Amino acid sequence: MQQYDIVIIGAGPAGLAAAIQAKEEGIDNILILERNNKLGGILNQCIHNGFGLHIFKEELTGPEYAQRFIDKVKEMKIPYKLNTMVINLDKDKVITAVNKEEGIIEIKAKAVILAMGCRERPRGAINIPGSRAAGIYAAGTAQKFVNIKGYMPGKEVVILGSGDIGLIMARRMTLEGAEVKAVVELMPYSSGLKRNIAQCLDDFDIPLKLSHTITNIEGKDRVEGVTIAKVDKNLKPIKGTEEHIKCDTLLLSVGLIPENELSRNVGVKLSNITGGAEVNESMQTNIEGIFSCGNVLHVHDLVDYVTEESYNAGKNAANYINEKKVEGESVELIGTDGVRYTVPKKINPKNIDKVVDVRFRVGGVYKDSYISVYFDNKREMHIKKRILTPGEMETVKLTKAMLDKYCECKTITVKVEGE
Secondary structure (H helix, E strand, C coil), X not given: CEEEEEEEECCCHHHHHHHHHHHHCCCCCEEEECCCCCCCHHHHHCCCEEECCCCCCCCEEHHHHHHHHHHHHHHCCCCXXXXXXXXXXXXXXXEEEEECCCEEEEEEEEEEEECCCEEECCHHHCCCCECCCECEEEHHHHHHHHHHHCCCCCCEEEEECCCHHHHHHHHHHHHCCCEEEEEECCCCCCCCCHHHHHHHHHHHCCCEECCEEEEEEECCCECCEEEEEEECCCCCECCCCCEEEECCEXXXXXXXXXXXXHHHHHCCCECCCCCCECCECCCECCCCCEEECHHHCCCCCCHHHHHHHHXXXXXXXXXXXXXXXXXXXXXXXXXXXXXXXXXCCEECHHHCCCEEEEEECECCCEEEEXXXXXXXXXXXXXXXXXXXXXXXXXXXXXXXXXXXXXXXXCEEEXXXXXX
């Protein structure tokens, strides 16, 4: 059985950043496992720019951003196995994986960092009526066809869902010569970044139909069109509002699901809201020595935030190996009144050097509101926000001084408030 101090599952931006930070903390015996044939994860197919503004203070494409971390991993001589699928992880941190060269391999780790990323929600999860015609793709699959394989999925396109991948593919398909007829969104607001709505839809005059859904897909061998309709406040189609759109391609951008099958099997406690693990300030799950970071923890809008979070996971996995454990009671974080969840879920104030970032998303659109943080019943932060939307991740910074001030508190609550 192979033995390592830290094993990282996934070599996307989260896994690479965690590995680099763990190495910089003095851990030499590290292994990265990646099921694809190259490092970099999903960034390899994200050829648009907008990455790295926070981390590198410059605008990079996805492959450029990934390459900086790939180069660093190789420079630091951190070992990795490509084309290696992890099929099991147990509570003793024994990893079972398989690849063509070695067959089935067992690896014993002192600490494990979960960085498996997420996958797209498929058509079957949303139950759209209609035929099983060709021409229906998840937006990320279409992105891979266009950017990596050089294949064009279709010429007349409708996109269901206004997540960031859907918005970016609306622009990409237009640039490749397709006509994007509409982006159809069930909710009364977009689930993507405001900048992507401006740059990908507004700049190309692509209509965004909010509070609409697709009620039927037409076509036998190939998609020939879709029927869309307005929805009411219960998100049910309104009779008489149907509109037919002729198209040969339907792209689905209807959400991402963290890839937590391994986590679930080993007993990691998962959030009902995010689908990812519930972690503490060290990115550690309820199972000691198993950490989680990146989109497998919760879906991010910016890869820079993934990197910051993964640096934290790598640092704390190294601290765990070096037995730098800080004793103390954890305080529970609660998201309420518009705040859907918080990451982390628990904080041990004694384990905070200077500041801890608490990230969360809101459940609706709020204008001229405040993000408030309460220590038990005492409000300590009241931050004015012109607009809050579910598509934009929010962050509040809790300082060491703040945590020390309320050292006896039992809960920290983050909520959206008026004046």
